Amino acid sequence: MHSAPFVQLAGARAEISQGQAEITLPVKRELFHAADALHGALYFLALDNAAFFAVNSLVEDVFVLTVSFNIYLLQPVDHGVIKAIGKVVNSTKTQYLAEAVLYDTENREIARGSGVFVKGKTKLTPEIGYK
Numbered sequence: 001m002h003s004a005p006f007v008q009l010a011g012a013r014a015e016i017s018q019g020q021a022e023i024t025l026p027v028k029r030e031l032f033h034a035a036d037a038l039h040g041a042l043y044f045l046a047l048d049n050a051a052f053f054a055v056n057s058l059v060e061d062v063f064v065l066t067v068s069f070n071i072y073l074l075q076p077v078d079h080g081v082i083k084a085i086g087k088v089v090n091s092t093k094t095q096y097l098a099e100a101v102l103y104d105t106e107n108r109e110i111a112r113g114s115g116v117f118v119k120g121k122t123k124l125t126p127e128i129g130y131k
Contacts, residue, residue, distance in 0.1 A: 010045055014053055021053035023084045027077055037076035043102055044071055047113040050086030051098035055117045063122040069115035080105025
């Protein structure tokens with residue numbers, strides 16, 4: 001994740017454990033929408049990546065893919081650091097369901113989302129930034 005240009009622009013960082021992931025990113029003014037708060041695209045980045053990496057922590061051979069992702073934007077944010085915590089809540093032979101909750105600096109819930117993920121065909125190798 002840290003090698004992706006968009007992630008570098010956003011300043012997102014990941015911490016991953018078994019079946020769970022945490023994504024943090026600073027709230028940057030250059031990423032605000034016209035109403036002077038962080039754009040929802042960054043909410044999605046944090047929530048989707050938290051859920052994605054929670055799932056990919058359980059899949060050791062290939063990159064997983066987001067099939068669908070529902071997001072609920074609850075509060076605007078205009079300062080500090082946001083943190084998304086994702087976890088896998090169900091899995092079958094072919095798909096995974098993960099949820100993520102996004103918090104502001106004061107630990108208030110500002111968004112949440114859930115998604116369905118499947119195994120892709122891209123191998124997890126150092127060439128794609130996998131360690």
